[in-house]
Amino acid sequence: MTFLRANGIVLHHQVIGRPDAPALVFNNSLGSDFRIWQEVAPAFSDRFRVVLYDKRGHGLSDAPRGPYTIDDHTDDLLALLDHLRIESASLVGLSVGGLIAQRAARRAAGRVKALVLCCTAGKIGAPELWAERITAVEKGGVEPIADGILQRWLTPNFHEARKDDVSGWRNMLVRIPAHGYAGTCAAIRDADLTADAGKIAVPTLCVAGDQDGSTPADVVRSTANLIPGARFELIENCGHIPCVEKPKVLTQLIQNHLQEVGLV
Numbered sequence: 001m002t003f004l005r006a007n008g009i010v011l012h013h014q015v016i017g018r019p020d021a022p023a024l025v026f027n028n029s030l031g032s033d034f035r036i037w038q039e040v041a042p043a044f045s046d047r048f049r050v051v052l053y054d055k056r057g058h059g060l061s062d063a064p065r066g067p068y069t070i071d072d073h074t075d076d077l078l079a080l081l082d083h084l085r086i087e088s089a090s091l092v093g094l095s096v097g098g099l100i101a102q103r104a105a106r107r108a109a110g111r112v113k114a115l116v117l118c119c120t121a122g123k124i125g126a127p128e129l130w131a132e133r134i135t136a137v138e139k140g141g142v143e144p145i146a147d148g149i150l151q152r153w154l155t156p157n158f159h160e161a162r163k164d165d166v167s168g169w170r171n172m173l174v175r176i177p178a179h180g181y182a183g184t185c186a187a188i189r190d191a192d193l194t195a196d197a198g199k200i201a202v203p204t205l206c207v208a209g210d211q212d213g214s215t216p217a218d219v220v221r222s223t224a225n226l227i228p229g230a231r232f233e234l235i236e237n238c239g240h241i242p243c244v245e246k247p248k249v250l251t252q253l254i255q256n257h258l259q260e261v262g263l264v
């Protein structure tokens, strides 16, 4: 576990793998921290310098009062790369982590070698729904809305077969400070990167879950269609968090993409 101060806040991160190898950075979704990658990231440690971190408002990173913007989150990512003296990296971003990855690819094009955009889009959800969620969380915290979120995160099969795991991930979700969670909701509410998608100039793989209730497969596919040369892959029997629900399948898809790009 390591901490650094950047942009006035403490960011929690972990680096595993080969220090001399190309960097691969994993970027989490709203309401999650980097533990969601525990069954994916280690598979890359023999060939990459793997970086995991908790975005502001989440995990062990500081949660300053919001609202945040996608550019705030992107500033934190770029500061982390600077701190680790990483000139360029491939980015794997889940949901809002994918928005941050897309923004980084536009703002710091020369620093991003490849993108894997999981269960994300240029724009996620309607602003009114995010405004409602912010109001709910500011009033009662994350706990009252947690079960609805978990329905979108994980399929009914997963809920049925892996009740203890669902409880554990629920614990992660409800322990996030309300203002940190709401801060990132505001970043998602205000982000529309659709117009920039056509300018993304790095090899991109977009991955969707066929039962994702947050960023349905069609939405992810539409984003893939906007990004020049992007490939689209659908994971079956999978909700919004493929790194938890289908880690082996996702690992293979990431590996294939990095191989095609010539990074392995």
Ligand SMILES: O=C(O)CC1=CCC(=O)O1
Residues within 6 Å of the ligand: 028, 029, 030, 031, 094, 095, 096, 097, 124, 149, 152, 188, 214, 240
């Ligand atoms: O909480 C959800 O509904 C899922 C989600 C949307 C954006 C994100 O990062 O997670």
